[in-house]
Amino acid sequence: MDRRELLHWLRCDDALELSELWQRADRTREEWVGDAVHLRGLVEISNHCARSCHYCGLRAANRTVRRYRLTEEDIYRCALQAVQMGYGTLVLQSGEDYGVEGHWLAGLIRRIKAATPLALTLSLGERTENELAAWREAGADRYLLRFETSDRALYQVIHPDHGGTVSDRIAILRRLRALGYETGGGVMVGIPGQSYESLADDILLFRDLDLDMIGIGPFIAHPETPLWRARSPLPTDNQVPPTVEMTCKVVALARILRPDAHIPATTAVAVMHAGLGRELALRRGANVIMPNLTPPQYREMYAIYPGKADRIEVAEACDRQIRSQIASLGRFVGSGQGGRRRRPAAPSREHPATLKIAVCMGSSCYSRGNNGPAIETMRQCVEAAGLIPDISGHLCENQCTRGPHVTIGTTLYSNVQASCFDELLRHHLAVLREEPHG
Ligand code: SF4
Ligand code: FES
Secondary structure (H helix, E strand, C coil): CCHHHHHHHHHCCCHHHHHHHHHHHHHHHHHHHCCEEEEEEEEEEECCCCCCCCCCCCCCCCCCCCCCECCHHHHHHHHHHHHHCCCCEEEEEECCCCCCCHHHHHHHHHHHHHHCCCEEEEECCCCCHHHHHHHHHHCCCEEECCCECCCHHHHHHHCCCECCECCCHHHHHHHHHHCCCEEEEEEEECCCCCEHHHHHHHHHHHHHCCCCEEEEEECCCCCCCCCCCCCCCCCHHHECCCCHHHHHHHHHHHHHHCCCCECECCHHHHHHCCCCHHHHHHHCCCCEECCECCCHHHHCCCCCCCCCCCCCCCHHHHHHHHHHHHHHCCCEECCCCCCCCCCCCCCCCCCCCEEEEEEECCHHHHHCCCCHHHHHHHHHHHHHCCCEEEEEEECCCCCHHHCCCEEECCEEECCCCHHHHHHHHHHHHHHHHHCCCC
């Protein structure tokens, strides 16, 4: 798909023709990333921010916000909750808060990685090269940094430079990839002054940056910001509208151009079209949802834009609603960390099969050995057997006396010791080979 075709779709308002785009995106999603919807537990660890973006309620210049920063114990409890709820990834997000110190966070990353099978995604703004490298070394897997728009002039208007350093998020994304992170970028749709041409360039940039994750949300300004109810400098027919439909077009086109990327149905879409926004995005190319695990008393304070705080504040209730929404679409909740797969799913010598392993993280099994180092041993054993490990945690199975428990494929094993996992795996695979197929 080239720029001309992208522009055609972005400007198209024929419902019948658009249904072709929705179907094409949905087929591409099904073919490349399947029917799984990955749940990533989101923790908003701090609402302090040194920057003053012209649309965001967390901007430093907004004195009406009550600020907070979670403690290590708060965040660690959220990580354990993510495991208990069966999520494979924890996302730690904040404003650009230098009070979230590099060495402190590296310690916390190590602690979470040692105790859980979670993948860790960071979304903490533009941090120093040393910090990004240290967090990667501590075990962080992914980094999200939206570039918001590829139009340099427009970007400068909405996201002023800070501390005498020019903000170049596209360069930072390239650096993150070089450090070994899975990288996520993304844009806002309908920024005042955003033309169709510049939005088409944004979508082409998703492909050129080879992004692993792409976050796309409608532009919503906070009332305490300069862009609240701002008028566009562009003629009406060239200003991109900040609508759910336009956001869905960008989701669909991103899916077609970057077919194996992970694309969330963002909270902003859900907020803008209560009840249906998230579902529309999932039908039009999205395959990820980020349920909010931030302790409820802090959620209202993370007010990037109005109406963002979850209407359902109890994580379990929100989780139930999301799972039933996913099931109603004929989809299912993905297991394991849900990282980007750069290979086709069909197993062969070159492209090995995935082996699902579910580790009981209940307190009894955990204390008997189902901890971070044991999970790392399991991962290494599976890889040594030529398979791709897909490891997730789950709650107590009420068979504690025979723990620690590990389920390989669909077989539950008791009294599993990491030191003997290699042997157990060989036994499991041998039994599988002997089973008649058909
Ligand atoms: S958009 Fe991000 S960097 Fe900008 S003010 Fe808001 S939290 Fe800070
Ligand atoms: S803690 Fe694993 S079965 Fe109870």
